[in-house]
Amino acid sequence: NAGVTQTPKFQVLKTGQSMTLQCAQDMNHNSMYWYRQDPGMGLRLIYYSASEGTTDKGEVPNGYNVSRLNKREFSLRLESAAPSQTSVYFCASSEAFGHRGWGNQPQHFGDGTRLSIL
Amino acid sequence: GIQVEQSPPDLILQEGANSTLRCNFSDSVNNLQWFHQNPWGQLINLFYIPSGTKQNGRLSATTVATERYSLLYISSSQTTDSGVYFCAVGGTASKLTFGTGTRLQVTL
Numbered sequence: 001n002a003g004v005t006q007t008p009k010f011q012v013l014k015t016g017q018s019m020t021l022q023c024a025q026d027m028n029h030n031s032m033y034w035y036r037q038d039p040g041m042g043l044r045l046i047y048y049s050a051s052e053g054t055t056d057k058g059e060v061p062n063g064y065n066v067s068r069l070n071k072r073e074f075s076l077r078l079e080s081a082a083p084s085q086t087s088v089y090f091c092a093s094s095e096a097f098g099h100r101g102w103g104n105q106p107q108h109f110g111d112g113t114r115l116s117i118l
Numbered sequence: 119g120i121q122v123e124q125s126p127p128d129l130i131l132q133e134g135a136n137s138t139l140r141c142n143f144s145d146s147v148n149n150l151q152w153f154h155q156n157p158w159g160q161l162i163n164l165f166y167i168p169s170g171t172k173q174n175g176r177l178s179a180t181t182v183a184t185e186r187y188s189l190l191y192i193s194s195s196q197t198t199d200s201g202v203y204f205c206a207v208g209g210t211a212s213k214l215t216f217g218t219g220t221r222l223q224v225t226l
Contacts, residue, residue: 043204043206043216048213059213105166106166108163109163111159112159112161114159
């Protein structure tokens with residue numbers, strides 16, 4: 001079972017370039033999430049999708065956009081990359097459905113994308 | 119928002135030793151999860167435990183929601199247990215907030 005698959009695993013960008021991080025899950029989960037992890041910190045939520053066709057901002061959404069392409073796929077786009085966006089990005093999914101579904105299902109994570117912006 | 123505090127921040131153990139990691143949180147929650155981030159950076163969900171006690175092999179977890187804390191027990195530690203352990207909590211319709219983790223190193 002693949003679970004949650006993220007591509008690419010590594011990427012180096014120049015300031016101002018754009019890029020889309022891809023995430024797909026094969027567990028038929030309703031909810032999907034994008035987090036970033038910076039050194040010495042826990043994960044911070046960028047955007048989430050509580051069900052197919054909906055997306056909402058998390059704690060640190062500035063500089064990012066997302067698309068819930070279908071139930072399986074949730075992409076994260078950096079329109080104009082900045083050095084402050086250098087981070088490890090994780091995608092996750094859970095069976096939780098709808099905005100009130102946060103509290104009742106575990107989250108499963110992909111292996112992460114290590115992104116460096118010069 | 120909910121505050122999450124994990125202790126200790128760092129822990130070094132010899133193989134075979136037992137340990138207890140603690141997670142305190144500032145408000146009532148209905149979602150609490152423990153994760154292990156291995157040295158390769160992968161995040162593995164260990165427990166979904168908003169209340170009560172669960173066990174999985176050498177690992178067990180207890181959450182006392184009324185007193186706003188959770189404990190993760192590691193018994194007979196192995197070098198493969200090394201990494202960072204994160205606690206994450208959330209209330210109804212709220213985001214999942216992660217603590218800053220406990221970094222565990224298990225030595226031979």
